[in-house]
Amino acid sequence: MAEKRRIELMVCTGTGCFAGGAFQIIEELNKELESFGLKDEVSLVATGCNGFCGQGPLMVVLPDNIFYGWLEKKDVHYLVEEHFLKGRPVKRLMFMPPDEKEPFPLLSDIPFFKKQLLVVLRNKGIIDPEKIEDYIARDGYLAIEKVVASMSPKDVREEILKSGLRGRGGAGFLTGKKWEIASQQIKTPKYFIANCDEGDPGAYMDRSVLESDPHSVIEGMCIAGYAIGSNEGFIYVRTEYPLAIKRMGIAIKQAEEYGLLGRNILGSDFDFTIEIREGSGAFVCGEETSLIHSIEGNIPEPRQRPPFPAQTGLWGCPTVINNVETLANVPVIITRGADWFSKIGTETSKGTKIFSLVGKINNTGLIEVPMGITLKEVVYEIGGGIPKGKKFKAVQTGGPSGGCIPSSMLDSPIDYESLQKAGSMMGSGGMIVMDEDTCVVDVSKFFIQFTNEESCGKCTSCRDGSEALLEVLTRISDGEGREGDIDFLTELGESIKDASMCGLGQTLPNPVLSTLRYFKDEYEAHIKEKKCPALVCRNLIQYYIDPNKCVGCLLCIKSCPTEAITGESKFIHIINQENCHKCGQCLEVCPPKISAIIKVTGSDMENLVQLSEIISCKEWKKNHEYS
Amino acid sequence: MFDDNKSNGKIGSALVVGGGIGGMQAALDLAESGIKVYLVDNKPSIGGVMAQLDKTFPTNDCAMCTMAPRLVEIGRHKDIEKITLSEVESITGQPGNFSVRLNKKPRYVDEKKCTGCGACVSNCPTRNSVQIVEKEKIKLQPKYAETVTEILKKHQDRKGPLMPILQEVNAAYNYFPENVLRYISQETKYSLSHITRIATFYSSFSLKPIGKHTINVCMGTACYVRGSGILLEQFSEKLNVKAGETTEDMLFTLKAVRCIGCCGLAPVATIGDDVYGKLQTKKIPEIIEKSKIKELQYAQANN
Numbered sequence: 001m002a003e004k005r006r007i008e009l010m011v012c013t014g015t016g017c018f019a020g021g022a023f024q025i026i027e028e029l030n031k032e033l034e035s036f037g038l039k040d041e042v043s044l045v046a047t048g049c050n051g052f053c054g055q056g057p058l059m060v061v062l063p064d065n066i067f068y069g070w071l072e073k074k075d076v077h078y079l080v081e082e083h084f085l086k087g088r089p090v091k092r093l094m095f096m097p098p099d100e101k102e103p104f105p106l107l108s109d110i111p112f113f114k115k116q117l118l119v120v121l122r123n124k125g126i127i128d129p130e131k132i133e134d135y136i137a138r139d140g141y142l143a144i145e146k147v148v149a150s151m152s153p154k155d156v157r158e159e160i161l162k163s164g165l166r167g168r169g170g171a172g173f174l175t176g177k178k179w180e181i182a183s184q185q186i187k188t189p190k191y192f193i194a195n196c197d198e199g200d201p202g203a204y205m206d207r208s209v210l211e212s213d214p215h216s217v218i219e220g221m222c223i224a225g226y227a228i229g230s231n232e233g234f235i236y237v238r239t240e241y242p243l244a245i246k247r248m249g250i251a252i253k254q255a256e257e258y259g260l261l262g263r264n265i266l267g268s269d270f271d272f273t274i275e276i277r278e279g280s281g282a283f284v285c286g287e288e289t290s291l292i293h294s295i296e297g298n299i300p301e302p303r304q305r306p307p308f309p310a311q312t313g314l315w316g317c318p319t320v321i322n323n324v325e326t327l328a329n330v331p332v333i334i335t336r337g338a339d340w341f342s343k344i345g346t347e348t349s350k351g352t353k354i355f356s357l358v359g360k361i362n363n364t365g366l367i368e369v370p371m372g373i374t375l376k377e378v379v380y381e382i383g384g385g386i387p388k389g390k391k392f393k394a395v396q397t398g399g400p401s402g403g404c405i406p407s408s409m410l411d412s413p414i415d416y417e418s419l420q421k422a423g424s425m426m427g428s429g430g431m432i433v434m435d436e437d438t439c440v441v442d443v444s445k446f447f448i449q450f451t452n453e454e455s456c457g458k459c460t461s462c463r464d465g466s467e468a469l470l471e472v473l474t475r476i477s478d479g480e481g482r483e484g485d486i487d488f489l490t491e492l493g494e495s496i497k498d499a500s501m502c503g504l505g506q507t508l509p510n511p512v513l514s515t516l517r518y519f520k521d522e523y524e525a526h527i528k529e530k531k532c533p534a535l536v537c538r539n540l541i542q543y544y545i546d547p548n549k550c551v552g553c554l555l556c557i558k559s560c561p562t563e564a565i566t567g568e569s570k571f572i573h574i575i576n577q578e579n580c581h582k583c584g585q586c587l588e589v590c591p592p593k594i595s596a597i598i599k600v601t602g603s604d605m606e607n608l609v610q611l612s613e614i615i616s617c618k619e620w621k622k623n624h625e626y627s
Numbered sequence: 628m629f630d631d632n633k634s635n636g637k638i639g640s641a642l643v644v645g646g647g648i649g650g651m652q653a654a655l656d657l658a659e660s661g662i663k664v665y666l667v668d669n670k671p672s673i674g675g676v677m678a679q680l681d682k683t684f685p686t687n688d689c690a691m692c693t694m695a696p697r698l699v700e701i702g703r704h705k706d707i708e709k710i711t712l713s714e715v716e717s718i719t720g721q722p723g724n725f726s727v728r729l730n731k732k733p734r735y736v737d738e739k740k741c742t743g744c745g746a747c748v749s750n751c752p753t754r755n756s757v758q759i760v761e762k763e764k765i766k767l768q769p770k771y772a773e774t775v776t777e778i779l780k781k782h783q784d785r786k787g788p789l790m791p792i793l794q795e796v797n798a799a800y801n802y803f804p805e806n807v808l809r810y811i812s813q814e815t816k817y818s819l820s821h822i823t824r825i826a827t828f829y830s831s832f833s834l835k836p837i838g839k840h841t842i843n844v845c846m847g848t849a850c851y852v853r854g855s856g857i858l859l860e861q862f863s864e865k866l867n868v869k870a871g872e873t874t875e876d877m878l879f880t881l882k883a884v885r886c887i888g889c890c891g892l893a894p895v896a897t898i899g900d901d902v903y904g905k906l907q908t909k910k911i912p913e914i915i916e917k918s919k920i921k922e923l924q925y926a927q928a929n930n
Contacts, residue, residue, distance in 0.1 A: 015887075015889055020892065202847050239831055364893075399848070430848065561864065
């Protein structure tokens with residue numbers, strides 16, 4: 001390993017920052033460090049996801065722990081000269097919350113990081129995920145050593161059971177119990193599968209774990225294999241995560257070279273191998289029975305349970321399937337003890353949970369928080385509130401299986417039970433924040449569209465039920481809602497829940513049912529008043545140019561793809577509603593200072609002054625100043 | 628007329644090989660012009676493939692209506708001699724005067740006495756036993772041969788080989804050519820229907836050729852609430868294709884995908900390996916152009 005340098009640069013290369021050009025930044029940094037002769041003093045590490053994706057591409061400077069976000073190639077030269085050569089940190093590139101005057105230089109001061117408790121992501125942004133040495137230096141593979149040297153499989157299972165660790169994939173089944181069931185089966189061989197088919201839109205914690213700390217998952221899998229008596233593990237990764245697949249592949253190879261995988265691990269008589277299997281873009285494959293079918297090469301449709309996979313799974317053998325995040329918890333529990341782990345969290349939900357905090361929120365990114373933290377703390381303290389001073393409306397958790405939690409319930413703690421009580425669920429941990437500009441009917445429609453497309457088609461209730469839900473929701477958002485639609489949605493939703501076989505069908509009505517529960521008035525506004533309060537549903541809104549504000553700059557006219565806007569320079573522009581496509585381009589180009597274009601809905605549409613012909617801005621002003 | 632023929636050493640008889648519709652017509656035409664015809668077919672009866680068809684292209688005429696009169700006429704014609712269950716072994720001599728050696732397979736029924744009453748057929752006790760038809764082996768088209776054989780060889784010994792095989796084939800060609808799927812079915816012993824079902828189940832597989840670059844517009848929740856629906860529309864308008872379709876120049880395929888895990892950068896679209904985060908509609912023409920230019924440069928560099 002390289003000797004300690006004066007400064008270490010931790011550049012995030014997670015998918016988010018990668019997309020923002022992190023590798024170009026690294027290249028540039030290397031070049032600049034070279035030209036300043038700092039190559040031997042400053043070292044550069046490409047780390048996995050740092051979590052603060054909204055600031056990417058980003059970098060943390062150690063040992064001072066200074067955080068730089070939104071890096072650009074042109075900043076690099078200045079940064080290297082000022083900070084690394086002259087020792088003056090660059091304020092301009094530090095994190096700057098919207099309403100503060102002074103930036104936060106230190107990573108640990110940034111509220112986004114302050115409230116977090118890192119267990120699973122303990123190594124994020126600190127190690128190079130492609131180097132096993134880095135992981136080992138951070139106490140990696142200590143747990144597997146402890147397990148094979150001094151614990152029996154039964155001890156391991158009891159330790160995990162005692163810790164109260166529950167599955168992080170969504171349903172929250174006790175991990176120790178699952179292992180116990182599998183270990184009781186007589187049939188061999190037994191298989192172990194790590195589930196990284198993270199299909200929930202808006203959730204990417206599993207990807208991040210694989211990208212930033214793949215070895216913790218490998219270690220967790222080894223321990224699990226030892227505990228249930230399995231020698232063969234699979235890790236099922238969705239094909240949309242090429243970087244995660246690549247890093248996992250590297251990590252497995254390295255672990256094999258070090259004797260941490262393969263035959264006789266660490267000199268014991270325990271053998272364990274891991275093979276990567278890729279998904280190919282089917283949401284239902286995240287369901288455990290269909291995941292098994294997919295690996296077998298069969299049609300990835302779920303099947304009836306029981307028998308549970310822990311009894312009859314892959315190729316008819318006992319199989320344990322655990323989520324990636326669950327597995328990354330395992331090594332920590334073994335090294336630090338079940339008692340330590342069970343102190344974190346609430347009565348029924350132990351430990352921490354990773355959430356991807358995204359949507360209409362200032363600080364988007366990945367956060368790890370102890371169970372029991374309130375939604376308010378997450379949204380306002382970690383997330384930094386809603387951008388542009390808009391009003392918070394709801395937070396959607398649990399992806400397409402979850403529901404919306406309104407502002408009235410912001411004080412409720414986050415754990416498996418209270419989320420369920422609120423009509424949502426933990427799910428894999430997507431947390432999508434919605435502001436007043438988000439229409440709940442539109443969002444419900446979006447989710448049902450998703451589940452409708454992804455339904456495998458085996459159960460009628462799921463296949464045709466989602467179709468019927470979608471039809472009614474589309475009707476409502478098109479302004480053709482009828483009296484009685486709301487009752488129909490509720491009744492149909494409940495019956496889909498009762499009649500479907502797998503998790504996908506049983507939870508697909510959740511987004512509709514939970515929004516109906518908390519935002520019934522909005523549905524009613526769509527149906528009765530033909531009005532979309534959030535100004536989203538296309539058929540219910542109109543774009544309109546405020547004659548008092550328009551300066552006649554022609555920008556909107558040029559951008560309009562359907563030539564629906566008429567006007568001349570210095571003359572007030574008019575939107576011809578018949579030709580308007582409602583694409584919103586004009587709204588985007590209208591300068592923020594002027595913001596003459598507005599959206600209107602419902603009865604407001606009739607009360608507007610519609611100009612019949614274009615008149616000059618001057619003339620309009622004159623007429624209206626006196627009147 | 629016959630005298631003339633004799634003088635130049637030609638004999639007034641002909642051999643027609645194959646008793647399909649073409650052979651039958653040829654035999655009839657020859658016989659009508661007064662030439663003795665021998666009609667040879669390797670099947671037990673004449674009629675060929677057309678006898679198995681219902682309708683024929685392009686007029687959709689009933690196949691049997693075309694055939695039946697000819698069959699009857701051949702049966703009746705005194706100048707046509709049918710030699711069925713026979714194959715040509717050798718031909719000697721020259722055009723107009725040659726002798727042919729035929730290999731006639733045994734029929735086990737005396738042709739002279741058989742009246743075709745059908746009684747033996749309906750009374751045969753083994754009549755309904757399954758006759759196994761040897762299927763012709765499917766061969767890979769040369770352009771696929773090397774890659775596909777290699778992929779199959781790599782995965783032949785592993786458990787559940789189908790998904791990895793399909794994934795690698797998909798990576799190699801971006802879609803599944805029919806020939807390759809049939810070949811995989813033959814080699815892996817998975818039925819073709821099973822393979823086709825899998826190939827159509829997953830969203831990253833396609834049975835139709837797709838463009839060189841895939842434009843994926845993320846329709847995950849985070850992107851959706853930040854307006855990716857409008858992005859998709861704009862792409863579709865600019866490229867003049869709907870989601871899931873390919874442009875005419877085979878350069879781009881537009882797709883709506885469910886979350887690529889860059890929610891922090893919402894809304895996101897990817898073109899090939901390039902990721903565009905926080906994308907605005909006005910940037911779309913620019914990035915399409917950029918990809919086209921990149922493609923051109925790539926093509927030039929390769930030439």
